[in-house]
Amino acid sequence: MKKILFILTFLMVTVGFSQDTTDFFAKSDAFFKKHVSNGRIDYKTIKNNPATLDQLLAIASKISVSKSDTKTFQAFFINAYNLAVIKGIVDNYPTKSPLDIKGFFDKIKYTLGGKTTTLNDLENKILRKNFPTEARFHFALVCAGLGCPPIIPEAYKPSILEKQLQRQTTIALNNPNFIKVKGKKVQLSQIFEWYKGDFTQNGSEIDYVNQFRKEKIPAGTKVSYYSYNWSLNIIK
Numbered sequence: 001m002k003k004i005l006f007i008l009t010f011l012m013v014t015v016g017f018s019q020d021t022t023d024f025f026a027k028s029d030a031f032f033k034k035h036v037s038n039g040r041i042d043y044k045t046i047k048n049n050p051a052t053l054d055q056l057l058a059i060a061s062k063i064s065v066s067k068s069d070t071k072t073f074q075a076f077f078i079n080a081y082n083l084a085v086i087k088g089i090v091d092n093y094p095t096k097s098p099l100d101i102k103g104f105f106d107k108i109k110y111t112l113g114g115k116t117t118t119l120n121d122l123e124n125k126i127l128r129k130n131f132p133t134e135a136r137f138h139f140a141l142v143c144a145g146l147g148c149p150p151i152i153p154e155a156y157k158p159s160i161l162e163k164q165l166q167r168q169t170t171i172a173l174n175n176p177n178f179i180k181v182k183g184k185k186v187q188l189s190q191i192f193e194w195y196k197g198d199f200t201q202n203g204s205e206i207d208y209v210n211q212f213r214k215e216k217i218p219a220g221t222k223v224s225y226y227s228y229n230w231s232l233n234i235i236k
Helices: 002-035 043-048 051-062 070-090 119-129 135-139 158-173 190-194 205-210
Strands: 110-112 115-117 180-183 184-188 222-226
Touching: 002 070, 043 070, 043 158, 051 070, 070 110, 070 119, 070 158, 110 119, 110 180, 115 119, 119 135, 135 158, 184 190, 184 205, 190 222
Parallel strands: 184 222
Antiparallel strands: 110 115, 180 184
């Protein structure tokens, strides 16, 4: 009898988890499709009607995701990060930059996946620490600044996460405004400076970039970093 009860409880929890994550991914997808265009976000419209965003974050706060379910864990927390960034901007809108909001990355806290976290801790302790070889996170996590790779008008989903991460990294690293090649010099985003260790685990920064580029950057090219653009990624 106890064994039967245990199995029933396990099945109920598993089904509940599946329904919660399915609901979260579906509603997140609809939200991003509605409010994201050309890598920018319609903060003004969300500010005027924040109910859907608040509902999504409420759902996200209660979901429990195991890191052993790698794709679900990663997709969930990438979406959660991007939604929390939007929430942080909307709560302080109008603003010209996330840096104009005190403690935007390291003080303001959110409950996501049953964890109370800041944006910095979500990125560094939940995603990067658990998956230290996955540098493509940097092309999916969007910090509300124009210097970041653009946010996509869809949710990251476990079933297609590999394809999405590969696509966004390829787009970013072939964008001449993101990777600026001029003769024997290349300017990289400061993302490569701040997280250099993530990109040099198996070679140089150029080696990493060239994995995704159509036109390879020659070995020996002089690397520098251009200043990050923290202007708000708002739809105008």
